[in-house]
Amino acid sequence: MALLEVHGLRKAFGGLQAVNGCTFNVEQGSITALIGPNGAGKTTVLNLISGILKPDKGRIVFDGHHIQRRPPHQITHRGMNRTFQISLNLEDMTVLENMAVLSPVGGMRGLFRPDISKAERERALELLAFVGIAHLAHEVTRNLSYGQKKLLDFASLLMADPKLILLDEPAGGVNPALLEKIIDRVRQLNDQGITFLIVEHNMEMVMSTCNQVVVMAYGTVIAEGTPQSIQNNQTVLEAYLGKVAS
Amino acid sequence: MTSVPVSAQEQPLVRSKLKSKHSILGLIILLLFLFPLTQLITANNLNYYLHLMLFIFMYIAMASSWNILGGYAGYISLGHNVFFAVGGYFSSYLLLRDGYSPFFTAPIAGFVAMALAFLVGFITLRVRGPAFIISTIALVLVFRIRLDNWERLGGANGLKLPLIDLPVEQIKFPFYYGMLILAIITVYTSYRIRHSKFGLGLRAISQNETKAEASGIPTSFYKIFAFAISGYFVGVAGAMWGYYLTYITPSIFLLILVGAQMVLMCILGGRGTVAGPVIGAIIMIGTNEFFLSEFGSSELNIFGTGAILAAVLLFFPEGIVGSLRKIGRLPAILDWD
Ligand SMILES: Nc1ncnc2c1ncn2[C@@H]1O[C@H](COP(=O)(O)OP(=O)(O)OP(=O)(O)O)[C@@H](O)[C@H]1O
Ligand SMILES: [Mg+2]
Numbered sequence: 001m002a003l004l005e006v007h008g009l010r011k012a013f014g015g016l017q018a019v020n021g022c023t024f025n026v027e028q029g030s031i032t033a034l035i036g037p038n039g040a041g042k043t044t045v046l047n048l049i050s051g052i053l054k055p056d057k058g059r060i061v062f063d064g065h066h067i068q069r070r071p072p073h074q075i076t077h078r079g080m081n082r083t084f085q086i087s088l089n090l091e092d093m094t095v096l097e098n099m100a101v102l103s104p105v106g107g108m109r110g111l112f113r114p115d116i117s118k119a120e121r122e123r124a125l126e127l128l129a130f131v132g133i134a135h136l137a138h139e140v141t142r143n144l145s146y147g148q149k150k151l152l153d154f155a156s157l158l159m160a161d162p163k164l165i166l167l168d169e170p171a172g173g174v175n176p177a178l179l180e181k182i183i184d185r186v187r188q189l190n191d192q193g194i195t196f197l198i199v200e201h202n203m204e205m206v207m208s209t210c211n212q213v214v215v216m217a218y219g220t221v222i223a224e225g226t227p228q229s230i231q232n233n234q235t236v237l238e239a240y241l242g243k244v245a246s
Numbered sequence: 247m248t249s250v251p252v253s254a255q256e257q258p259l260v261r262s263k264l265k266s267k268h269s270i271l272g273l274i275i276l277l278l279f280l281f282p283l284t285q286l287i288t289a290n291n292l293n294y295y296l297h298l299m300l301f302i303f304m305y306i307a308m309a310s311s312w313n314i315l316g317g318y319a320g321y322i323s324l325g326h327n328v329f330f331a332v333g334g335y336f337s338s339y340l341l342l343r344d345g346y347s348p349f350f351t352a353p354i355a356g357f358v359a360m361a362l363a364f365l366v367g368f369i370t371l372r373v374r375g376p377a378f379i380i381s382t383i384a385l386v387l388v389f390r391i392r393l394d395n396w397e398r399l400g401g402a403n404g405l406k407l408p409l410i411d412l413p414v415e416q417i418k419f420p421f422y423y424g425m426l427i428l429a430i431i432t433v434y435t436s437y438r439i440r441h442s443k444f445g446l447g448l449r450a451i452s453q454n455e456t457k458a459e460a461s462g463i464p465t466s467f468y469k470i471f472a473f474a475i476s477g478y479f480v481g482v483a484g485a486m487w488g489y490y491l492t493y494i495t496p497s498i499f500l501l502i503l504v505g506a507q508m509v510l511m512c513i514l515g516g517r518g519t520v521a522g523p524v525i526g527a528i529i530m531i532g533t534n535e536f537f538l539s540e541f542g543s544s545e546l547n548i549f550g551t552g553a554i555l556a557a558v559l560l561f562f563p564e565g566i567v568g569s570l571r572k573i574g575r576l577p578a579i580l581d582w583d
């Protein structure tokens with residue numbers, strides 16, 4: 001069963017057709033990779049799925065609901081959460097506050113309850129420990145290193161108990177040890193039933209972690225399948241090599 | 247895991263500190279409530295001080311109210327004096343027409359200001375940064391032109407209001423207490439918001455709106471709601487202020503300077519902190535008053551106040567409370583965040 005269906009998605013920026021009829025599914029319980037050369041439109045697709053951008057055309061069905069016209073916060077409430085290619089953090093707030101922001105408020109009635117409840121604090125510390133940065137809980141986020149911010153990004157998503165997590169280049173600029181850690185945590189969470197859609201250039205990570213691969217080029221999907229089948233796909237090789245050559 | 251015993255040790259210490267902080271604040275408030283009564287016992291005429299203090303209370307309320315949107319959510323409004331005017335005109339009009347005391351209609355005037363803020367926020371909060379600031383200035387100009395030409399409300403000459411019927415040594419009492427209570431309620435509201443989910447969301451918005459929205463915060467709703475709340479208390483203040491002055495004109499409320507005053511107080515004290523607007527209002531009105539009494543009502547007093555503001559910001563770039571906190575020197579009594 002598909003948790004996420006993307007159908008005929010189109011998005012233009014001025015004259016540039018960044019996403020041009022993009023169609024693919026993310027199966028429930030899978031770790032799906034979305035790969036493709038730079039500028040293929042991967043980040044734009046994530047922005048469309050998460051509601052940050054509105055599609056010009058096309059349909060996005062998440063967990064049985066059409067979400068293509070929904071604002072991002074409603075999509076988040078439905079159980080989808082994402083990281084950004086360049087970490088977006090609330091820089092002047094503490095790590096703990098960054099975690100707490102992701103915790104569901106619970107409608108109008110929750111609006112005036114304490115900003116961080118005891119349960120939320122405990123959950124946040126647990127998740128920070130899960131990625132190994134619990135000691136930074138009271139640090140101002142601005143002071144974190146690049147890699148620590150990536151880990152915070154990742155941990156904070158879990159505050160909302162999402163069904164689907166979108167990651168935009170989790171391995172980008174990350175050292176091998178940290179990458180190992182991220183891969184391991186993704187696997188653990190996947191075992192607990194969380195579905196992943198991961199945009200990634202690191203083929204080692206894609207091949208070792210993902211069980212489904214979607215390849216994009218020039219705004220459309222050019223291939224889909226298991227990592228093995230993609231590795232040997234002629235079109236895919238050309239898309240990548242063509243990019244390298246030019 | 248090692249953090250557990252540490253925080254357990256810290257707990258009683260924090261609690262006793264908190265207790266003494268609360269009792270000091272309680273004592274200050276009690277003294278403020280008792281202060282005017284000394285005028286009844288002694289022969290001293292305190293009216294000048296009562297005037298000065300109720301003026302400070304009013305600006306504490308207005309700056310704290312402004313801070314809910316401008317400090318927590320980071321949307322700088324230079325048009326909050328429109329709510330001041332709306333509150334003033336609403337209550338004054340009802341006083342003249344039906345004889346209702348502004349002290350009773352002030353809370354309703356606040357709701358009228360709030361409704362206007364909802365409407366304005368719905369339109370203007372779609373843009374941010376300089377575009378938002380300019381839209382709030384435009385709002386002031388629109389209201390100024392409208393009121394200047396609204397004959398029923400006295401046009402540019404405004405309205406004359408009846409004097410409150412009290413002996414001269416008590417005439418400032420209702421205003422003093424009204425403004426004091428308003429200031430306390432406003433600061434308390436600001437404090438509660440600062441420590442709520444709503445406040446957390448507003449602060450997230452001020453940091454990165456896309457991130458806030460993606461985190462599940464309905465940012466449009468939060469911003470409009472914050473704007474409405476922050477219009478409320480300014481409206482209530484306007485209602486009492488008009489009655490206090492015994493006349494209202496568009497130029498009392500709708501000068502850019504009046505709107506800017508709230509902003510400057512927050513920046514001076516520490517934008518986005520609970521205590522900042524309080525400190526900012528006290529210092530700004532205090533220095534202005536000092537220069538006024540020294541040099542009279544000349545350019546020198548404006549220059550003096552400006553120089554103080556510039557000097558303070560040179561040493562406290564994030565406002566007094568904000569900068570002191572950053573270097574860990576904020577006295578516990580001012581640490582309300
Ligand atoms: N907000 C925007 N405004 C204008 N053009 C944009 C915008 N966002 C993306 N684009 C363009 O759309 C195309 C696709 O960009 P996108 O960021 O989706 O690529 P990507 O596949 O994520 O690339 P990368 O692997 O380098 O991150 C690019 O040509 C880019 O310049
Ligand atoms: Mg990208």
